[in-house]
Amino acid sequence: KAGVTQTPRYLIKTRGQQVTLSCSPISGHRSVSWYQQTPGQGLQFLFEYFSETQRNKGNFPGRFSGRQFSNSRSEMNVSTLELGDSALYLCASSSGQGGYEQYFGPGTRLTVT
Amino acid sequence: AQSVTQPDIHITVSEGASLELRCNYSYGATPYLFWYVQSPGQGLQLLLKYFSGDTLVQGIKGFEAEFKRSQSSFNLRKPSVHWSDAAEYFCAVGYTGANNLFFGTGTRLTVIP
Numbered sequence: 001k002a003g004v005t006q007t008p009r010y011l012i013k014t015r016g017q018q019v020t021l022s023c024s025p026i027s028g029h030r031s032v033s034w035y036q037q038t039p040g041q042g043l044q045f046l047f048e049y050f051s052e053t054q055r056n057k058g059n060f061p062g063r064f065s066g067r068q069f070s071n072s073r074s075e076m077n078v079s080t081l082e083l084g085d086s087a088l089y090l091c092a093s094s095s096g097q098g099g100y101e102q103y104f105g106p107g108t109r110l111t112v113t
Numbered sequence: 114a115q116s117v118t119q120p121d122i123h124i125t126v127s128e129g130a131s132l133e134l135r136c137n138y139s140y141g142a143t144p145y146l147f148w149y150v151q152s153p154g155q156g157l158q159l160l161l162k163y164f165s166g167d168t169l170v171q172g173i174k175g176f177e178a179e180f181k182r183s184q185s186s187f188n189l190r191k192p193s194v195h196w197s198d199a200a201e202y203f204c205a206v207g208y209t210g211a212n213n214l215f216f217g218t219g220t221r222l223t224v225i226p
Contacts, residue, residue, distance in 0.1 A: 004156075031212050043203065043216035056211050090156055092214075100145055100207045102214060104156040 002027065004093045004105035012111045018079040021108045023091030025072050029103075031055075031096030032074035034066060037088040037107070046089075049074050050096045078110075086112045115140045117206050119217035126194050127225050134189040134220050136204030145207040146187040147214065148178055152200045160202075163187065174198070199224045 005024045013019050025032050033056075034046040045058040049068035066076040078085055088109050092102035116139040126132055138144055145164055149157040161172025168180040178189045187204060201221045205214040 006156075033213055042218050045213040045215075048212050050212065056213050058213065092157075094212060096212055100212050100214075101147065101159060101162050102212075103159060104149070106156040109154075 004091055004103055006089075006091050006105040006108050008108060009106065010109045010111075012113060013081050014113055015081055015083060017081050018077060019081060019110060020075050020077045021089055021091075021110075023074045023076075023093075023105060025074070025091075025093030026103055029093040029095055030072055031094045032068055032072065033092040033094070033102060034074070034076050035090045035092065036060075037090055038086075043090070046076065081112045083112050086110060115144075115206055115208065115215045117204055117215050117217040119202075119204055119220050121220045122218070123221045123223065125223040125225060128196050129193050132189075132191045132194045132198070132222070134202050134204075134222070136187045136189065136217060137185050138187065138204075138206045139185065140206060140208060142208065143182070145209075146178075146180060147205040147207070148172065148176070148187075148189045149203045149205060150174075150200050151203065151219075157203065160189070194222075194224055196224045196226070198222060 007022045031050045033048040037043045048056040052068045063079045068074045088107045090107045091105045094102045118137045147162045148160040151157045163180045201219045203219045204217040207214045
């Protein structure tokens with residue numbers, strides 16, 4: 001099976017702009033979770049989507065949003081970018097049931113200038 | 114609240130030496146436990162997982178981990194480290210009812226010849 005794919009891999013944006021990141025999970029997986037990784041805060045959970053519904057949400061401002069499509073692909077959007085949003089954004093795929101093991105994509109490196 | 118502690122920020126070992134990375138978690142019930150490895154600029158790769166049953170679990174790349182309920186620990190071990198094992202290692206905890214993981218701050222492993 002193909003792994004989790006994320007596009008784009010690298011992105012440079014300016015403060016105040018918005019950005020959309022995409023994630024395609026492993027075939028057959030219905031759950032997609034998003035994490036933010038920074039040197040200062042480590043890995044933090046953003047939100048999880050299962051069957052097109054947000055099932056769980058972390059402690060991030062409303063500027064961070066996401067959605068999931070019927071084919072399980074997911075997008076996350078960050079509006080009004082701030083310098084502190086510079087991070088590696090990781091998408092994780094799982095079946096969504098049972099043991100919750102998650103398989104991660106390579107991430108999207110977002111730099112906000 | 115759930116938390117994961119990896120007390121060692123950075124560990125240096127000689128190639129061929131044994132390795133143990135520590136992980137302690139705080140959670141009321143039996144958690145799901147994971148170890149992930151991350152190479153620079155990459156996503157996270159699942160090394161092994163513990164859900165229930167045998168407390169000694171085997172993973173990929175020759176790694177193993179032991180769940181000790183009395184110590185709330187899930188330490189990762191490898192009998193003989195290879196130079197290619199140099200990376201950052203993350204312990205993670207999940208729990209029933211939510212498909213998000215709580216991560217430790219990571220341990221960076223350096224392998225010297």
